[in-house]
Amino acid sequence: MPAPTTDATSAADILDPTSAAYKKARKKYLNTTRNRDAHVEADWTPFRAAEKRFKARFPPPDLSDVLDVAVSDESRAEEIVKGGWRGRGDAVRCKKIELGGEGSSSRTAYIFPDTPGLVLLPSFVPPDEQRRLVRWALCEQARHPNETNLDTHYVLPEEGLWNNYLDVCAGHRGDEIIQPRALVATPTTEAVSEPPGPRMLISNEPVDKENYGAISTTPKLPPAPSTSAQAIRTSALIPKLRWANIGWSYHWGTKQYDFSKGKGVISDEIRSVCKRAVRSVSWEEVFGEENATRDDWGDEGPDWNSWNKTYEPDAGIVNFYQTKDTLMAHVDRSEVCATSPLVSISLGCAAVFLIGGLTRDVEPTPILLRSGDVVIMSGPACRRAYHGVPRILEGTLPPHLQHNASSGGEMWEVYEQYLRSARININVRQVFPRGFDPQIHANSHEG
Ligand SMILES: O=C(O)CCC(=O)C(=O)O
Numbered sequence: 069m070p071a072p073t074t075d076a077t078s079a080a081d082i083l084d085p086t087s088a089a090y091k092k093a094r095k096k097y098l099n100t101t102r103n104r105d106a107h108v109e110a111d112w113t114p115f116r117a118a119e120k121r122f123k124a125r126f127p128p129p130d131l132s133d134v135l136d137v138a139v140s141d142e143s144r145a146e147e148i149v150k151g152g153w154r155g156r157g158d159a160v161r162c163k164k165i166e167l168g169g170e171g172s173s174s175r176t177a178y179i180f181p182d183t184p185g186l187v188l189l190p191s192f193v194p195p196d197e198q199r200r201l202v203r204w205a206l207c208e209q210a211r212h213p214n215e216t217n218l219d220t221h222y223v224l225p226e227e228g229l230w231n232n233y234l235d236v237c238a239g240h241r242g243d244e245i246i247q248p249r250a251l252v253a254t255p256t257t258e259a260v261s262e263p264p265g266p267r268m269l270i271s272n273e274p275v276d277k278e279n280y281g282a283i284s285t286t287p288k289l290p291p292a293p294s295t296s297a298q299a300i301r302t303s304a305l306i307p308k309l310r311w312a313n314i315g316w317s318y319h320w321g322t323k324q325y326d327f328s329k330g331k332g333v334i335s336d337e338i339r340s341v342c343k344r345a346v347r348s349v350s351w352e353e354v355f356g357e358e359n360a361t362r363d364d365w366g367d368e369g370p371d372w373n374s375w376n377k378t379y380e381p382d383a384g385i386v387n388f389y390q391t392k393d394t395l396m397a398h399v400d401r402s403e404v405c406a407t408s409p410l411v412s413i414s415l416g417c418a419a420v421f422l423i424g425g426l427t428r429d430v431e432p433t434p435i436l437l438r439s440g441d442v443v444i445m446s447g448p449a450c451r452r453a454y455h456g457v458p459r460i461l462e463g464t465l466p467p468h469l470q471h472n473a474s475s476g477g478e479m480w481e482v483y484e485q486y487l488r489s490a491r492i493n494i495n496v497r498q499v500f501p502r503g504f505d506p507q508i509h510a511n512s513h514e515g
């Protein structure tokens with residue numbers, strides 16, 4: 069099997085001071101910090117300082133202030149011991165609540181008095197469903213007609229990059245060379261360049277019912293193919309996959325949805341996991357005592373008591389992270405629905421997730437997210453809170469996603485090898501409130 073060029077260092081290596089990986093990280097650290105100006109650090113916001121701390125390769129970050137609710141769950145003991153990294157079950161102020169409904173492997177969730185509307189549902193997705201979602205993300209979602217970060221820059225195989233890679237691994241075809249699009253495309257002046265690599269973070273105007281018409285009718289220029297992208301083999305391109313679009317098309321250049329492209333399909337399984345998660349939460353317990361003003365919720369006031377009926381996901385992003393990748397502090401404010409639940413599913417390696425407040429000056433809460441965990445971000449305080457992922461934790465692929473895992477299914481060893489140094493996050497949103505007709509609002513602006 070041609071191995072994708074990834075860094076599958078285990079946590080045991082990084083955390084062991086006698087290991088070669090630890091010594092290499094220390095040497096690199098000493099070289100890069102030799103001339104660092106101490107004043108630079110004094111200017112960092114609390115969010116930036118936390119990002120820097122968790123990102124650090126050396127010394128490996130101390131996770132004792134990171135909330136890790138899995139440490140008190142017997143059924144996850146093996147996952148934690150083998151993974152090496154662990155936080156603390158009591159590191160952060162939170163309250164345990166019971167989940168209702170069916171179809172989750174766990175019955176508990178956590179809410180956070182410092183971030184009303186944030187709900188953590190540990191182990192919500194059972195192992196067999198985690199494996200199905202991993203297959204779905206790579207085989208079905210990260211391919212035409214859904215857009216991925218690679219489409220702009222490379223002429224991807226019709227059947228999808230991952231499906232092509234599976235064929236390579238099965239010996240059905242060679243590890244072919246994929247051509248950069250800049251070589252074959254006719255140059256157009258009406259294009260903006262987005263370099264391949266990490267997601268671009270652009271400051272964007274929050275969308276609401278009033279400005280939706282203007283924003284939706286502003287033309288969104290297509291991104292230009294990178295002129296520096298080189299011809300590359302399928303196996304080497306796999307680790308460069310960074311995101312795939314779900315539902316309404318997201319335009320990265322403006323950080324707005326491009327409604328002119330129409331709405332892509334939302335898979336039944338994704339819809340069902342998200343709806344199950346939202347319905348299982350007793351929203352009365354989350355928001356019942358919250359004394360946020362009605363204004364924070366928009367004109368019609370709080371609507372959480374109808375979410376069990378009205379929540380309907382219609383867009384999203386699948387994020388594919390390699391262990392070296394990070395997602396910087398940002399706020400997702402492109403949805404017309406600024407308070408309805410955003411459901412975020414973690415698969416593969418564990419990560420440190422940071423969530424702060426309305427500015428980067430608020431000290432963020434660090435939470436360890438493991439495979440199968442679901443986070444719901446909802447309500448005005450949480451949906452507008454800065455958040456990010458400063459660290460994917462090496463060596464934390466849980467036993468149930470490894471190749472000898474029972475019922476891994478066909479060619480699971482290829483998935484396992486990819487996941488050893490990867491995390492997949494399925495981030496699902498509701499763009500429009502129920503009853504909001506995008507056509508009518510766009511026309512009312514024109515008229
Ligand atoms: O990977 C995650 O857990 C969060 C991703 C995220 O915040 C986003 O896609 O906007």
Ligand SMILES: [Fe+2]
Nearest residue numbers: 398399400455
């Ligand atoms: Fe986000």
